[in-house]
Amino acid sequence: MTTAKIREETLEQLMGDRFGRYSKSIIQERALPDIRDGLKPVQRRILFAMNKDGNTYDKGFRKSAKSVGNVMGNFHPHGDSSIYEALVRMSQDWKLREPLIEMHGNNGSMDGDPAAAMRYTEARLSKIAGLMLQDIDKDTVDMTLNFDDTEKEPTVLPARFPNLLVNGATGISAGYATEIPPHNLAEVIDALDYLLDHPQATLNDLMKFIPGPDFPTGGIVQGLEGIKEAYENGRGRIVVRAKTEIVSLRGGKQQINISEIPYEVNKAQLVKRIDDLRINRKVEGIAEVRDETDRTGLRIAVELKRNVDAQGILNYLFKNTDLQINYNFNMVAIDEMRPQRVGLKRFLSAYLAFQKEIITRRTKFELNRANKRLHIVEGLIKALSILDQVIKTIRGSKNRRDAKQNLVSQYAFTADQAEAIVTLQLYRLTNTDVTQLENEKKQLSSQISKYHQILEQPAKLNAVLRREMQSVKKAFGNPRRTKIEAHVQKLTVATTVTVPDEQVVVMVSRFGYIKRSSLRSFNASAINDDGLREDDYPILIKETSTLNHLFMFTNLGNLIYRPVHELADTRWKDMGEHLSQTVGLAEDEMIIQAFTFADLKQQGSFIMATTDGQVKRTSFSDYKPGSRYKTHATKYIKLKSADAEVVNVEYYEPTAKKEQSVVLASRQGYALRFDIAEVSPTGARTAGVRGINLKEDDILSAMTIVDDESLLAVVTQRGAFKLMKANELELGSRARRGNLILRRLKKNPHEVAGLTSYPADYDGKLEIITDRPQIVEVAVADHHVSVAQSNGMFVVDTDSQGTPVWIRQQLTAVDGAEQPQNN
Numbered sequence: 001m002t003t004a005k006i007r008e009e010t011l012e013q014l015m016g017d018r019f020g021r022y023s024k025s026i027i028q029e030r031a032l033p034d035i036r037d038g039l040k041p042v043q044r045r046i047l048f049a050m051n052k053d054g055n056t057y058d059k060g061f062r063k064s065a066k067s068v069g070n071v072m073g074n075f076h077p078h079g080d081s082s083i084y085e086a087l088v089r090m091s092q093d094w095k096l097r098e099p100l101i102e103m104h105g106n107n108g109s110m111d112g113d114p115a116a117a118m119r120y121t122e123a124r125l126s127k128i129a130g131l132m133l134q135d136i137d138k139d140t141v142d143m144t145l146n147f148d149d150t151e152k153e154p155t156v157l158p159a160r161f162p163n164l165l166v167n168g169a170t171g172i173s174a175g176y177a178t179e180i181p182p183h184n185l186a187e188v189i190d191a192l193d194y195l196l197d198h199p200q201a202t203l204n205d206l207m208k209f210i211p212g213p214d215f216p217t218g219g220i221v222q223g224l225e226g227i228k229e230a231y232e233n234g235r236g237r238i239v240v241r242a243k244t245e246i247v248s249l250r251g252g253k254q255q256i257n258i259s260e261i262p263y264e265v266n267k268a269q270l271v272k273r274i275d276d277l278r279i280n281r282k283v284e285g286i287a288e289v290r291d292e293t294d295r296t297g298l299r300i301a302v303e304l305k306r307n308v309d310a311q312g313i314l315n316y317l318f319k320n321t322d323l324q325i326n327y328n329f330n331m332v333a334i335d336e337m338r339p340q341r342v343g344l345k346r347f348l349s350a351y352l353a354f355q356k357e358i359i360t361r362r363t364k365f366e367l368n369r370a371n372k373r374l375h376i377v378e379g380l381i382k383a384l385s386i387l388d389q390v391i392k393t394i395r396g397s398k399n400r401r402d403a404k405q406n407l408v409s410q411y412a413f414t415a416d417q418a419e420a421i422v423t424l425q426l427y428r429l430t431n432t433d434v435t436q437l438e439n440e441k442k443q444l445s446s447q448i449s450k451y452h453q454i455l456e457q458p459a460k461l462n463a464v465l466r467r468e469m470q471s472v473k474k475a476f477g478n479p480r481r482t483k484i485e486a487h488v489q490k491l492t493v494a495t496t497v498t499v500p501d502e503q504v505v506v507m508v509s510r511f512g513y514i515k516r517s518s519l520r521s522f523n524a525s526a527i528n529d530d531g532l533r534e535d536d537y538p539i540l541i542k543e544t545s546t547l548n549h550l551f552m553f554t555n556l557g558n559l560i561y562r563p564v565h566e567l568a569d570t571r572w573k574d575m576g577e578h579l580s581q582t583v584g585l586a587e588d589e590m591i592i593q594a595f596t597f598a599d600l601k602q603q604g605s606f607i608m609a610t611t612d613g614q615v616k617r618t619s620f621s622d623y624k625p626g627s628r629y630k631t632h633a634t635k636y637i638k639l640k641s642a643d644a645e646v647v648n649v650e651y652y653e654p655t656a657k658k659e660q661s662v663v664l665a666s667r668q669g670y671a672l673r674f675d676i677a678e679v680s681p682t683g684a685r686t687a688g689v690r691g692i693n694l695k696e697d698d699i700l701s702a703m704t705i706v707d708d709e710s711l712l713a714v715v716t717q718r719g720a721f722k723l724m725k726a727n728e729l730e731l732g733s734r735a736r737r738g739n740l741i742l743r744r745l746k747k748n749p750h751e752v753a754g755l756t757s758y759p760a761d762y763d764g765k766l767e768i769i770t771d772r773p774q775i776v777e778v779a780v781a782d783h784h785v786s787v788a789q790s791n792g793m794f795v796v797d798t799d800s801q802g803t804p805v806w807i808r809q810q811l812t813a814v815d816g817a818e819q820p821q822n823n
Contacts (some may be wrong), residue, residue: 023174027339031173033180035333035347036354037132037157038164040171042086044157045075047100050125051133061104061122068118077147080118087123088115095264096167097182097216098476100129110217110261110298111268128476131160138365140358158358161472162188162351164333168213176339178332181213181263186477188348189469195348196462203231206344211484212238213327217298218260218481219243221327222488230329231344239488241324246310249303253287254310258300258323260481265322267291271300273321283316284500285309312497319491355465360455367451372416374444379417380424381437386411390421499546499565506564507576508540508552508594510773512585515576516567519543524572527811531575537773540594541811549600551623552579553593553608553649556586558633561625564596583633593649600624604653605681608637609664609691609703612644615734616688617652617679638687648703652676658707661731664692665702665714665741665755672738673706673729690735702755710757711785713778714741714792715768715807716750721778722792723785726757743789750791754807765810768795770802777810 029041049071055062068083091101094110105121135158143152168182191209195201212227222239230236243260271291278286285308292299304310318324332341383390397403404418453460505522508514509532546565553559560583568577579585602620609615665671672692706726715721742750768776776796796804
C-alpha cells in the first residue's frame with residue numbers, strides 16, 4: 001500500500017496554475033485559429049474525419065449525425081452540439097466566403113433561424129475543402145495521437161489555399177478574442193504571388209492586391225485608413241453598410257431597395273427594427289417595410305410616403321439600424337504555438353513559409369518513394385536479363401524465404417529486389433514488360449532529378465508554389481462582392497425626417513417652466529389656466545411648429561436652447577417641465593426673454609442691455625447650440641459686476657423700410673436713443689460697450705428697439721402709465737445720460753419700472769406686471785400720447801395690486817407666425 005503524497009501550496013499558486021492550464025487549453029484547443037490553415041481544432045477534426053471516411057464532394061451526401069458521431073468518437077471528445085454547430089457554420093455561404101461543407105437540408109438562414117437537427121440534414125466536403133486536405137497522405141504535416149491513443153490526427157491541415165484570410169475567423173478565448181474578416185481568394189493569391197517575388201514588399205504594395213475585406217454578403221466598406229491600420233498592426237475599425245437604391249414608384253412615391261446587408265447582421269431583426277421605427281414614429285415618411293427575399297436573392301423594400309426626403313430617411317436608417325455597422329478588426333491567431341495579433345504581411349508570410357514546408361515535405365516523400373521504386377525497377381530489369389538463372393535458382397530453393405536468400409547471395413540483389421522478383425507474376429516475363437520497365441526507369445530518373453532540383457533550388461520550389469496557387473485561383477477565383485470606399489460618409493439627418501411637422505403652442509414661464517401643448521388642448525382651455533404657480537407667469541406663449549427652435553435668455557446671462565419637439569408634450573393645464581431638471585438655474589435666476597425661430601440660419605443679431613448701463617450686439621450665428629445643449633447653458637454675455645443683471649434681450653434684423661434705433665431708460669427717468677450701428681457686433685462672451693452714462697445711484701431699468709414711427713409705453717413704480725412718441729427722444733450717440741422722460745417731483749418721485757415699444761398701428765392691449773404678481777391690462781386706445789416730461793396717469797393700485805416691475809404687449813395672440821415675438 002502506497003501513501004499518497006500531499007503537497008502544500010497557497011491558494012494563489014494553485015488557482016494561478018490551474019487557470020493558466022485552462023486558459024492555454026481554451027486558447028490553443030478551442031477558440032483561436034491556427035495562422036497556417038485558419039482552422040480551430042474542432043473544424044480541423046471535422047474536415048479530417050469526413051475526408052478519412054470518404055465523405056468528399058465527388059461522392060453522395062451522408063447524414064450529418066454520422067459525421068458528428070465519427071468526429072466525437074474518434075477525435076473530439078466534447079458535446080455533439082458544438083461539433084454540429086461548427087459543421088453547420090462551415091456550410092453557411094453568408095458566413096464563409098468559400099464554404100468548406102456542402103449541406104442538404106435546412107442549415108439555418110440569415111434571419112437567425114437554427115439549422116435542422118443533425119438527424120435530418122446531410123453533409124459532405126465541398127470541392128474547395130479538398131484543397132485543405134490535399135497531400136495529407138504524403139507526410140506533409142505532423143500527426144499526433146488522439147485523445148485515447150487509438151488514432152492519429154493532424155496538428156494542422158496542408159491548406160493548399162489561404163483559408164484564414166479567405167474565410168476569416170471569429171472567437172473568444174481566455175484573455176484573447178479574434179475577429180478576422182473574409183477576403184477574396186483571387187486577391188489573396190495575387191498578393192501571395194507578389195510577396196513570393198518581393199519579400200521586402202510594403203503594406204501599400206500588398207494593398208494594391210488586397211484593398212480590403214470581401215464579405216460573403218457583399219455590402220459597402222468605408223474607411224481606407226481603418227483597413228490600413230488593421231492590416232498594419234491587426235487592429236482597426238471600418239464601417240460596413242448595406243447596398244441600397246432609391247427608386248421611384250407610381251403616384252409620386254419612392255422606395256428604398258436593400259439588396260445586400262452588412263456581414264453577420266440578422267436580416268429578420270433588421271426588418272423588425274426598421275418597422276418598429278415606423279410604428280413608433282421615430283422616423284416620419286415610412287409607409288411599409290417588406291422582406292421580399294426569395295430564391296433570386298436578398299431584397300428588403302422600404303416603401304415611403306409621398307413627398308418625403310428619401311435620402312434623409314435612408315441616412316436615419318443607416319445611423320439608427322444595422323443597415324450600417326462598425327466592424328472591428330482583431331486579427332489574432334495561433335502563430336508558432338502562441339496567440340499573437342498580426343498584420344496582413346505576417347499572415348501572408350506565414351502562409352508562404354508553411355506552403356514551402358508542405359511542398360518540401362511532399363517532395364521528400366515522393367523522392368523517397370521514387371527512389372524505392374527505381375531500386376525495384378533496376379532489380380527487375382537485372383532479373384529479366386538473367387531470367388533463366390533466376391528461374392533455376394528459385395525452382396531449386398526450398399521455400400520463398402530460401403529463394404530470396406539465394407537471389408541475394410548468388411546475384412547480389414538486395415532484399416527489396418529479391419522480394420519483388422519472387423512476387424513477380426509469370427505474365428510479366430515478356431519483352432513488352434522489359435520495355436515498360438526501361439521506360440519507367442527513365443521516368444523515375446527524370447522525376448528524381450526534378451525532386452532534387454525542388455529541394456536544392458529555392459527558385460524551383462517557388463515556381464511550384466506559384467503554379468499551384470495560380471491553378472487554385474483559376475479553379476476557384478471569383479469576382480469581389482464588397483465595394484471599398486476610401487472615406488466614411490458623414491451622416492446628417494434633418495429634423496424633418498424624425499419629427500412630424502405639427503403646430504403646437506409653446507409656453508415659457510418667468511421661473512423656468514417650459515412645455516408644448518397641442519392646439520386642441522390649448523383651444524379647449526382658458527389661456528390663464530396654464531398650470532403655473534401663483535407667483536409665476538408666462539414670458540412666452542406662441543403657436544409654432546415642432547420643427548422650430550426655442551431660445552431662452554436669463555437675467556444672469558445664460559442662454560438655454562431647446563428644439564421645440566424636445567419640449568415636454570403636456571396638456572395646457574399642466575405645469576410642464578422645469579429647466580432645473582436638465583440645465584439647472586441659480587436661486588435668483590429667471591427667464592427674461594424667449595424667442596422661436598424657424599431654423600438656425602438666421603441673419604440677424606441679438607441686442608441686450610444690463611443694469612449697469614452696458615449694451616451689446618451679437619450675431620445669431622454666435623449662439624448656435626453645441627452638442628451639450630441639453631445639460632449646459634451657454635453664456636451669452638459677460639456681466640461686468642457681481643450685482644449686474646440683464647434687463648432685456650431683443651432680436652434685431654435690419655430692414656430696408658425703416659431705420660431702427662435703441663432706447664435705454666434708467667430708473668431715475670433718463671432715456672437715451674441712439675442708432676444700432678453705434679453698437680458694433682461682438683462675440684458671445686463679451687461684456688459689450690457703455691450704452692448710457694448713469695448716475696452713481698441710478699441703474700438701467702429698460703431697453704427696447706424702435707423706429708421713428710414707434711410709440712413708447714412707460715410704467716412707473718407708483719402705478720402711473722403714459723404713452724409717448726419715440727422720435728421725441730433726440731437720436732444721438734451712446735454713452736450719454738440722455739433726456740428726462742418723467743417730470744421730477746420733490747416728494748415720492750416717479751421711477752421707470754418698465755418701458756416697451758409698439759407699432760403706431762397697434763390697437764391691442766399692454767400688460768403691466770406687478771411684483772405680486774398680478775397682470776393689469778391697459779388698452780392703448782384708451783390713452784392719449786403725452787409729452788416727454790409728463791408722468792402719465794395712474795392705472796395700477798399699488799396697495800392692492802402690487803408694484804409694477806414690467807410692461808409688455810399682451811400674450812394672447814396665437815397666430816402661427818414664425819417671426820420671433822417681441823415681449
